[in-house]
Amino acid sequence: MADAKPEAKPIERDEILRAIERVVPPGLDPKDAFAAVMCSLERRLTRGEAIHVLAELPASVRRFIRTCAMHREEHAPKGDTRAFLEQVAAHLHRSAEEVEPIAREVLAVVQSRLSAKAISHISRQLPADLQDFLAEARDQGTPPERR
Secondary structure, three states: OOOOOOOOOOOOOOHHHHHHHOOOOOOOOHHHHHHHHHHHHHOOOOHHHHHHHHHHOOHHHHOOOHHHHHOOOOOOOOOOHHHHHHHHHHHHOOOHHHHHHHHHHHHHHHHOOOOHHHHHHHHHOOOHHHHHHHHHHHHHOOOHHHO
């Protein structure tokens, strides 16, 4: 008998976007913030892992990053946390300092919805300091059901 796949936690429609909305500055769409962070993260993952993460996310947000996972090169760019934040910042036309709390919130709320196995697979593909950033975001984030 094969091991059952751990299920991702159920989520209310747009709960992820509501959580992100609380930290984005006026004039920045939470969908854009979500897409920028997740696309920047997924570019650092293998194509297969990026598609796996996409499959665990709710349909209400999956559509904003589907193209990132499906239409990217197999070899992920390497880079530390600073490079990750600068990529998010360039996408959002903000500074790396401005997007850091946004990136933390996106990563926290997304990790609260992924299986432990998916989080482990993601982390193993990242440089050490970006692994730390991911873990810090998860540990500092408030689960959406408690907000």
